[in-house]
Amino acid sequence: MWRTHPIHPNLKTHSIQCNRNASVPIPQELYEPGDLIIGGIASQVFFHHNPMHFRDQPSQMLIEEAIVDTKHYQHILALVFAVKEINHNPRILPNITLGFHLYDSYYSAHMTFKATLALLSSQHEHIPNYKCDVQNNLAAVIGGLGSQTSIHMATILKIYKTPQLSYGSVLSGGNDKPFSSWYKMVPNDNHQYKGIVQLLVRFKWIWVGLFVVDDDNGEMFLQSLIPLFSQNGICFAFINRIQKTNYIDGMIAIFLSKWDAFQSLMESKVNVLVVNGAPPSMEELSWHLHFVDLNAPIGKVWIVTAHWDFESKNYQREWDIQHFHGAISLTIHSNQPKGFRTFLQRVNPFWTKTDSFITEFWEQAFDCLLKESNGRKSDEPKPTCTAEEKLENLPGPLFEMSMTGHSYNIYNAVYAISHALHAILESSSKLRLEPWNLKAWQLNHFLRTISFNNSVGDAVCFDENGELIVGLDVTNWVTFPNNSFVRVKVGSLDPHAPPGKELKIQDENLVWHKWFAQVPPVSVCNDNCHPGYRKKKKEGEPFCCYDCVPCSHGKISDKKDMDDCIKCPEDQYPNKAQNECSSKSLSFLTYEEPLGIIVVSFILSFSLTTVFVLITFIKNHDTPIVKANNRSLTYILLISLLLCFLCSFLFIGHPGRVTCLLRQTSFSMVFSVALSSVLAKTITVVLAFMATKPGSRVRRWVGKRMANSIVLSCSFLQAALCTVWLISSPPFPYTDMKSLDDKMILECNEGSSMMFFCVLGYMGFLAIVTFTVAFFARKLPDSFNEAKFITFSMLVFCSVWVPFIPTYYSIKGKSMVAVEIFSILASSAGLLGCIFSPKCYMIVMRPELNDRHHLIPRKYQ
Incomplete structure (x- = not known):
């Protein structure tokens, strides 16, 4: 009697009498019986053949030559080695023998389908869904090497939910359902x-x-x-x-x-x-x-x-x-199981009677003919194989003695199946489940949950997608x-x-090809852009191809192939090569530098000169020249000029809060007093000559009270402006990071530019008024008339301060401070020189002229 078993629980049971000659067996096959069978689809042989046409019968396809991937024979041997190792291990599947059944896919879709159906059928019978008296308890199938082979196998195996463990390439997304029966022994x-x-x-x-x-x-x-x-x-x-x-x-x-x-x-x-x-x-x-x-x-x-x-x-x-x-x-990833190399060394053409893979492998690997295959024709005569050839003597491209990655995947796949079988049989021991009653689909749950270390210590477990971790x-x-x-x-x-x-x-x-002069070698579309340059895309070229252009002003690139240059921090500036930032130095006018020494020299010289003039006038305070045109105004003017010269010291050195508050305000106040004094002297000259006319009412205005009133009122207005400035928006120390590339300018910020111009404008107004009055009084008698000298002094003042404004705002740093100092010194020296140098000359060099009879014209004596 023939015995049948349904392979899938949803398929009906039929009976059929099996005939061993019902179909043509697949040439490449390796079989060993056992209580449970592990199937396998290898990829070792592919055919060079003429292309087929639809008008030809499949049987008419002429195979010209079978080419063997000799290296893939190790995949078959790895499966055999793993099965034999498990059968000798009493801790895995005791009292149960594993067998195996392998076919070749021939890198062909129809041969892969045929081999898969053969695994699901009784041995040598391609009739699925039936089991004859020959036991065929298929537990799982291992294969294939390529994506297409694996997909072709899965097309049939998924119907029966038979576990399939692919040991080679699998298309991502080909079958990623979490509860499928397809397992991948390779990472995604x-x-x-x-x-x-x-x-x-x-x-x-x-x-x-x-x-x-x-x-x-x-x-x-x-x-x-x-x-x-x-x-x-x-x-x-x-x-x-x-x-x-x-x-x-x-x-x-x-x-x-x-x-x-x-x-x-x-x-x-x-x-x-x-x-x-x-x-x-x-x-x-x-x-x-x-x-x-x-x-x-x-x-x-x-x-x-x-x-x-x-x-x-x-x-x-x-x-x-x-x-x-x-x-x-x-x-x-691969490792070397103990004993695998020794197992390979024992392999020969006659190591097992059921291996039909080895004949083609042996002949092509060793380029010889086995005795029983000598009848085949060959273009070139080949020696007869001795069967004493050793696999270890083959070069690496033909065969390797160390276990390759694909073979290691097969080795782990066999162990995964064995551990799953062991787990299911242990869990079903109370039911006394016999191996031949085991259904392949029952392994899926256990395969997804197993986790173990193989014989070399590597962990084996699957993730939720059935991929080996x-x-x-x-x-x-x-x-x-x-x-x-x-x-x-x-x-x-x-x-x-x-x-x-x-x-x-x-x-x-790492070892590199000897052709390379530089290691590691470079592979770029063009040379790298060195620091100081940036990449500029070439039109119509991939983004890896670019030109190198220098960084724009104020930017650097400190690495190769930068997409854009970067700005330095505010306290740093680009160097000349524009490949790094250097710290900016502090810039302010100091006493130690040459410019500072020159400025100090001028300040001291003019100050000493002013002191000399003041002392001279004090010593000769009773002389007519000193007494002329209000001696008090003369002293006020000289003292204010001295203070103007000394105010220049506030512009030298590290700017501080106090110096910034005093710089502009103190100078403007003192200079306004000087200008007010000059204006008062000029008005005094005009009024003095107008008062000499008989019956003139101007006589009562001539005197110290009027002059002092002019000085006080004009100075008060400037003081009021300065007070408003200091209250509303006072000057403060400021560090200018941007004006100069390589320096940080320490300066005093005016706070309010409007107030700064108001103060300067008021001094200009006083100068213009003084110049106008002096200009009209310039033809009065010389002996009592300072109007000519005042006119020249105001011309000097205007010639200094008119170009000051554009110059002041066109330069930065210590040069700007030096311009203002020289403007103060020049304008003050102009007043000192034009007004007092003629008088000092007469007092010191021509004292005989310092007499009332010489100074007053005869008609006024």
Whole structure:
């Protein structure tokens, strides 16, 4: 009697008599019986064949040659090794034997569907939903290597909710439902895309080329990576799409059509090439690199994704791989289980009778023919395999003795299934659930919740999306002239680390291509903009291509490739190279500097001169010259001029609060007294001569009272203006940061410019009135007349203060202070010299003329 079992609880049970010859078996197969079976879909063989047409029958497809990815045979051996290791472990699934059943996908959709259906059917019978007398207790399926293979498998397996553990590339978003039966043993591709960007940013590679497989996986790669490029200031010089080809004629046609373009890409100034691909889609790239230049490999930094590996076909074993020397890849994390290398050393063509993978592998890996396959025709005679060949003698591109990342994923997948089976059987022990009554869909809950450490101590658990929580290794590939290579782990990528700390890499361990003179190499569209310059975008070019222009006045750039120059802080200024800020020095007129010494010398000279004149007049106070035109006004004028000279000291030294209050107000008050005295002397002269006329009423106005009234009233008005100024908006110390590039000017701010001009304007008004009165009195008799001298002194005053205003506001710093000091000194010296020098000359040099008879004309005597 034949026994049937439904595979899915919602499917009805039917009975059918199985016939072992009902269908053609799949050539590549590896089977070992057990209480529970772990299925597997490997990707080792693909066919070079002529393209099919719809008019042809499928059976008429002529296979020209089967090409074996010899390196992928390790994936099969990793599954076998893990199953055998578990069967010898009494702590996992005791009293239960695991078996395995593996088929090849042949990188073909219809062969993948056929192999998946075969796993769901009885052995050698492609009739799903039935189990014959041969037990086929399928627990889960491991596969496949590529995204398309995994999707094709999932199309069937998801119907039965059979757990599928993909050990290779899976399209992001392909099946991310949290409660599906699809589990990914690799991290989400978005993690490695971010890792690639972080790697480029770390080495400042902003001008890169992209090689992308021309399929859905490649499009997803571009859609994810290009926005990340833009966000991190990275541009791509070109995108070269790698065609997926399955037949040799198409490969050659594509190769010839793209030869010139590929040659120019390799010789471009792009030093970093990012490659997305997986076997066998990298075939075209290998063809091109082989024929670019065998004698002088062009140095590039190849950054490859986790699903690409250094591998060669049988016909490529002599091809030079020096182009890839120093390549960097984000590889799937791997470790080395104890005993795996020893297990590989025992593998030979006859290690098991059920392995139909090994024949094609052995012959192509060792380039020989096994005895039982000698009947096949070959273009070139090959030696007979001795079966004594050792896997460890094969070069790395053909086979590796250390467990690769994909093999390690398979190893962990077997252990994940085993731990889930162990958990479900332990939880169902009271029900006495037998292995052959176990349904595959029952494992899903346990697979999502398991968490354990494998034999080498790595944690194995899945997240809510069924993805293994694992990082990536940063691997540096070091190649040798004999076509061997070494994987050097130089860092890691932990997607679950805090932002900015995901990528860890030891730069000092990196090996670069010998073609590069500078390490690490640079890859930019143009030379960097050095400090002192900024970037200026080139029209019609990517943003990574730019010109370098100097920073504008007052700005700096202290780093390379700055988008814009920055202003220095207010207390600093750009240096000549405009690449750093220097501290500004304080600027104010000091006593120690040459200009200050000159100013002090003038102040002391004029002050001493004024004192000398005053002493001279005091000593000769009874002489006619001194007594003429009001002796008191003369003393007031001399004292006010002395104070004007001394007021200049307030403008020298560090400006303080008191000095700022006194600078302008004290000078304006004292100078107003001087001008009032001159005005009073002038009016006195005019009134004195008008009073000499008979019967003149002006006589009563001539005297000290009128002169003092003029001085007091005119000075009072200026005092009132100064008082209003000090109350409303007094001057204050101020630091001017902006007027001079390299200095901070310490000065006194006037507080109210309007009041400052009112004070100056009032002194100008007094000067104009005095000049007008003196001008009209200039022709009176000389002996008693000072009007001529006063007229000249007012001309000096006006010639000094009229150009003062525009000059004062056109310069800054100590020069502005010096201008005001010299204006004070010049105008005061003008009054002193024009009015008193003639009198001093007569008193000192011609005392005989200082007599009343000489000073008064005869008609007035």
